[in-house]
Amino acid sequence: SQQGEEDPQALSIQEGENATMNCSYKTSINNLQWYRQNSGRGLVHLILIRSNEREKHSGRLRVTLDTSKKSSSLLITASRAADTASYFCATDASNYQLIWGAGTKLIIKP
Amino acid sequence: GAGVSQTPSNKVTEKGKYVELRCDPISGHTALYWYRQSLGQGPEFLIYFQGTGAADDSGLPNDRFFAVRPEGSVSTLKIQRTERGDSAVYLCASSPMGETQYFGPGTRLLVL
Numbered sequence: 327s328q329q330g331e332e333d334p335q336a337l338s339i340q341e342g343e344n345a346t347m348n349c350s351y352k353t354s355i356n357n358l359q360w361y362r363q364n365s366g367r368g369l370v371h372l373i374l375i376r377s378n379e380r381e382k383h384s385g386r387l388r389v390t391l392d393t394s395k396k397s398s399s400l401l402i403t404a405s406r407a408a409d410t411a412s413y414f415c416a417t418d419a420s421n422y423q424l425i426w427g428a429g430t431k432l433i434i435k436p
Numbered sequence: 437g438a439g440v441s442q443t444p445s446n447k448v449t450e451k452g453k454y455v456e457l458r459c460d461p462i463s464g465h466t467a468l469y470w471y472r473q474s475l476g477q478g479p480e481f482l483i484y485f486q487g488t489g490a491a492d493d494s495g496l497p498n499d500r501f502f503a504v505r506p507e508g509s510v511s512t513l514k515i516q517r518t519e520r521g522d523s524a525v526y527l528c529a530s531s532p533m534g535e536t537q538y539f540g541p542g543t544r545l546l547v548l
Contacts, residue, residue, distance in 0.1 A: 357535065368440075368527065369479070369539040414478050422467060423492060424537065426478030 461530030
């Protein structure tokens with residue numbers, strides 16, 4: 327079963343704009359992770375935020391976590407064509423098993 | 437260093453046949469995971485190995501699915517009597533101590 331739900335399901339923006347994706351989940355977690363998947367390729371880990379953290383940055387990525395609302399957001403600033411991919415949130419409630427959402431398909435238009 | 441590799445990259449088989457999918461994790465990673473991903477969906481957990489033993493196989497859909505990791509490194513996912521509904525991308529991931537998982541490119545299985 328899938329725990330996370332990403333919103334929106336699809337997002338299309340112009341290159342240079344910021345992209346925001348949201349993730350909601352159902353149960354208590356140890357951490358929440360965001361992954362990227364390019365068409366035909368494997369999943370690439372982007373960032374991990376622990377349950378006691380509220381915000382984390384990595385390059386052009388900013389992740390927030392609100393455990394009271396069981397939600398997270400991923401912000402990609404100054405988007406590039408290469409950011410075109412599907413983005414998934416995955417929650418870790420058991421220190422090993424990741425539960426995934428269905429993903430947000432992001433398209434960056436040149 | 438080398439990442440997680442999976443072979444074959446694509447597998448086409450007929451309904452009822454037996455298939456084996458192989459995963460070579462990153463050297464030294466003790467944890468290994470198998471997931472299945474259907475089109476338009478996120479990965480679905482199948483099984484987790486810590487070393488040689490299956491620590492959690494609760495995600496295996498039925499007894500046609502089995503996975504081994506005899507020496508604590510390479511793992512093989514085995515599917516007996518394949519059905520059309522087994523068609524999916526099978527993903528393998530490894531991890532040194534849990535948390536971040538490093539994924540292979542996947543094996544795309546098509547059951548005709």
